[in-house]
Each structure stands twice: as C-alpha cells, then as structure tokens.
Amino acid sequence: MERNNQDYKAAFGDIPGTLVFTAERARKGYWLNQFCMSLMKPENRKRWLANEQDYLRDWKITAEQKAALLARDYNQLLALGGNIYYLAKVFSTDGLSFVQAVSTMTGMTVEDYQAMMAAGGRSPDGVRSIKEGK
Amino acid sequence: MAKITAGVATSHVPLIGVGIDQGKCDEPYFKPIFAGYDWTKEWIAKPENKPDVVILVYNDHASAFGQEIIPTFAIGCAEEFTSADEGWGPRPVPKIKNHSDLAWHIAENLILDEFDMTIINEMDVDHGLTVPLSAIFGQPDSWPALIVPIMINVVTYPIASGDRCFRLGQSIKRAVERFPSDLNVQIWGTGGMSHQLQGPRAGLINQKWDQTFLDDLTADPERLRQIPHIEYLREAGSEGIELVMWLVMLGALTNPKELHRHYHVPASNTALGHIVLENGK
Numbered sequence: 257m258e259r260n261n262q263d264y265k266a267a268f269g270d271i272p273g274t275l276v277f278t279a280e281r282a283r284k285g286y287w288l289n290q291f292c293m294s295l296m297k298p299e300n301r302k303r304w305l306a307n308e309q310d311y312l313r314d315w316k317i318t319a320e321q322k323a324a325l326l327a328r329d330y331n332q333l334l335a336l337g338g339n340i341y342y343l344a345k346v347f348s349t350d351g352l353s354f355v356q357a358v359s360t361m362t363g364m365t366v367e368d369y370q371a372m373m374a375a376g377g378r379s380p381d382g383v384r385s386i387k388e389g390k
Numbered sequence: 391m392a393k394i395t396a397g398v399a400t401s402h403v404p405l406i407g408v409g410i411d412q413g414k415c416d417e418p419y420f421k422p423i424f425a426g427y428d429w430t431k432e433w434i435a436k437p438e439n440k441p442d443v444v445i446l447v448y449n450d451h452a453s454a455f456g457q458e459i460i461p462t463f464a465i466g467c468a469e470e471f472t473s474a475d476e477g478w479g480p481r482p483v484p485k486i487k488n489h490s491d492l493a494w495h496i497a498e499n500l501i502l503d504e505f506d507m508t509i510i511n512e513m514d515v516d517h518g519l520t521v522p523l524s525a526i527f528g529q530p531d532s533w534p535a536l537i538v539p540i541m542i543n544v545v546t547y548p549i550a551s552g553d554r555c556f557r558l559g560q561s562i563k564r565a566v567e568r569f570p571s572d573l574n575v576q577i578w579g580t581g582g583m584s585h586q587l588q589g590p591r592a593g594l595i596n597q598k599w600d601q602t603f604l605d606d607l608t609a610d611p612e613r614l615r616q617i618p619h620i621e622y623l624r625e626a627g628s629e630g631i632e633l634v635m636w637l638v639m640l641g642a643l644t645n646p647k648e649l650h651r652h653y654h655v656p657a658s659n660t661a662l663g664h665i666v667l668e669n670g671k
Contacts, residue, residue, distance in 0.1 A: 264548075267620045273591030274628050278547045286457050293456040296475050331589060340588045340629075341452040341545055348477030354404065354658050358592045369593060373656040377584075377595025384624040 272383045275334045285337020287316045288325075292342035301349045330361050392492070392566045392573035396439070397639040397646060397667040398430070399579040399607075402448060402521040405658040407481050410524045423662060426652025427525050430666055433650065434526060441535045441576040443489045445496075445562060446519055447638045448580045449544045451476070453516035460546050461508035463558060465500070466515075466539035467493045474514035483520050489536035492569055496538065499565035505558055515539060522580045525664075535576075542635050544581070549619070555634045556615040559641020566642075579639030581632025583653075584625070585660035594627040595661045600653065603633065604665055608648050611640055629660075645670030 268276040275281065282289075291312070294300045304311045312322050324332040325346065333343055340358075347357035359369035372378060384390050409420040433439055453474040455461070470487050473480040500507050519539055527534055540562070543549050550558075559577070566575050583603065586594040603626075606614050615637055622631045640646070646667035654662045 264619070268547075268623065271591070271623055271628075273589045274586065274623065275589055276547055276623065276628065277545060282457060282546050289452070289457050293452060295477055296453070298475070298479075301477070334588055339452070339545060342456075344451070345477040354587060358587050358659055361588060362590055362592050372593055373595075373659065376597065376655055377661065378586075378591065378593040380594055380596045380599075380625055380627075383591050383594065 270386050272386050277339045281337045282339070283337070285321075285339065285342075288321045288333070288336065288338050289342040291315045291317060292338070292345040295345040295349050304349065328360070330357065334361075392443075392569040392571060392575050394563055394566050394575045394577055394642055395441070395669055396576045397579065397643045397669065398526065398576060398665070399636045399639055399667075400522045400525055400664040401582055401657065401660055401662045402518045402580045403657045403660045403662060404476075404517045404521065406525055406662075407517050407521045410529065411482055422654050423657050424525075426654060426662075426664055429650045429652075430526055430664070431528065433666065440574065442573045443492055443536045443538060443575045445538045445540060445566075445575060445577045445642075446522065446580065447540045447542060447578060447635045448518035448522070449542050449632060449635065450513075451516050451518055452545065454510070454513035457546075460543055461510075461541065462543050462550055463505060464508040464510050464541040465493060465497045466510045466513060466541070467497060468511045468513070471513060471515045471519075471537075471539065473520055474516040476516055480514075481517065481520050481524075483524060484530065484532045486515055486519065486523075486533060486537050486539070489538055489573075492536075492566075492573070492575075493538045495569050496562060496565045499568060500558070500561050503561045503564065505561055510539075510541070518580060522578055540638065542638065544632050544634060549631065550634065551619070552617050552634045552637050553615045555637040556611075556641035559638040559643075562638070563642040563644075577639045577642045579636035581635045582626070582630055583633060583661040583663035584627050584630045586627030587629050587659055589628075591627070593659060595655055596625050596627070596630075597653075597655060597661065599625045600661050600663055604651060604653065604663060607636070607640060607665060607667065608646055614640065639667075643667060643669050
C-alpha cells in the first residue's frame, strides 16, 4: 500500500488541544525528557526538590524549558518537546496524581475536572478536527 | 505443544495499582472499577483455565527506556524482572518470572518471520505490566503464571500501525504453536481505552467508540486492524492509541468468543475496558 507520510503527519496538527509526540518534538525535547528520567532515582528527587535551579544547571535544557519546568507549565512543556509520560516524573515527585497534574492543562480547577470525568469525561463532539469544526 | 487458549485485554491505569496497593478496593470510587474483575478472577482460578504462561503485551511509559533507545517492538527474555520506580517508589508486587525458553523461542521465530524484535535482557517493568497482573491475580505472594513481556512503542511517533500489530500477534501465535512442550498460554493486550492525558483536550472519553471497538473484537476484527492512527487520536484521545496493543492479542486468536466484558468511566482520566476472549478454532 502506498502511504503518504506527509499527509500522515500533517493530520496530527488538525486535532484541537493536542500535541502528538512526533520525531520533531522528541528531538526538541530530548534533554528535557532525559532530565525527567533522572527523577526516577530517590536521591535525585531529593536533590531536585532541595534546589531546582541548581539541579537544572547540570542539564542541556533551554532557558525556555527551564522556566516552564520551574513554573510547572505543562502545556508549555509539551510545546517545547516534553512528553507526558516523562513529565509524569516531575509531577509525581511533587506528589501530584495524574488527574491533579492533567487538570492543570485544561484551564479547569481540579474539582471541575474531576466532576467532568465522573460525568463521563470530555465529549469528542466539536474537538475532533480544527478544519472541520466537528 | 503449547497452545494459546484465551486472550485477555485490560486497561492498565496506574490508579488501579494505587487502589490495590493502598487497600482502597472497597471505597465507593474504586468498587465499580474492581467489581468487573471478579468474574475474571474466578474464571482464571479454575484449573482448566489457569495459564502456565501469559504473554503480556504492554508499553513502557518512560521507565525502562528513556529517549536514548526506542524499540518499536521488544521482547523481555531475562529470567525475571522487577517493578520499576516511576517517581513514587516501586509498586510492592512480587518479582515477575519469565518463561525464558519460550521467550527466546518466540524472539527467534518472530525475527525469522521478519518482525525485527529488540531483545531485552535487563529491565524494570512499570505499571503497564504490573497493573493488569494485580487487577486479575490480586495480591499473591508470587504470580501464579510465568510472564513473557512484549513491549510496543506507543509513545514516540511514528508507532507501528494497528495492522502491523495484528500481524505481530499472528506471528506470535505461530511461534507458540511451534514450541515443543505442553503449555496453556494466554495472551493479554493492555492499555486504553479512550483517554487523553495532555493539553486542553485532556479528559476526552468516547464511550460509543469504545463499545464498538469491544463489539468488533469478535464481530469485525478486520475493521479494527485497519483503523488508522489519526482515528484513534481524534476519537479515542491521544493516549487511546494504546489500543493497538489489543490488536496484538487479537491477531494471536482465531475466531475468538467473548466470555466477559467490563467497561467503566472513569478510572482516573481513563475509560476502563476489560474483556476476556476464548480462543476458537
């Protein structure tokens, strides 16, 4: 089967409020994500929590990525090449659950987000495609 | 001869592990989540159903592998594996013992069948593998079956197509049937169902799409194997793509018959799905 790889990737940009972890993003976020991996060790978590700025000095992370990390701005971290399973190491170290951390990306309070989930979650209606508005 | 007797699929939401590890199963939030596994626990405890080996298809969530090595398809061949520290300490679960003879046999056969597997001899296994074990086997002192881990990259794109995953399952079936000792083998597909953990669209759930997916595991497997990535992303959320791992299980079955189904929203950010399929002829 002939496959159009350009179309395959271009379609990813048409999903509202979603950043697919493409090769481009993986390259951009390489050291950011590798920094996150370092937090799988308890001694590193301790060092990170004791002095975040100091800990980040050892990593080849851009100033923009560092600022987003310190601010725990997860939407910005995704835009700068972070991936949610890597970033999970940061929010787990903060003692946050997936629901608590994920809700911060939606503009909702954690209570409102939890209520939405309990009521069946976010409907896909209207957020399938930017182009088609459906 | 070894034989695949059943397929089991389940979500592997970390919160299920939290519920079990912290003894919260009877709390109102968790009760409906765990109730759907009671049938399976009874079924799998019967001697005729009890697997000698589970081939457990899952994805690593940036635990054993960082960005330095990203295998599309991998198979764990070591004698045993330990629960990973994912940032909140390792889950308190027994060591995972492999059937290394079978694992190496599958690895060889898959590669000769043109699936270029990465062979893993050292790794820790994360919630993707341990949560399904806990959901179905509870909290035993040691796991009642040997586990062959098969890992699929569903994190860094491009990932394998659903059809490629299905064909991997077909190849696993052929390999198992060539293994010369009598083993009752189950194949488990894990992850999903609809969920999105990132961006302003996080929290997406599509119950109608999920239920049709569950129906078509028996009614129309041919449709499922042709679903393109973009449909998973649009309809089932960015992390709903994990469902391609259910297709590895499906490919290893022949005319499966549905024995049990469980579907519940929410488990954390996720639509929890679980199904037990008997292998046909």
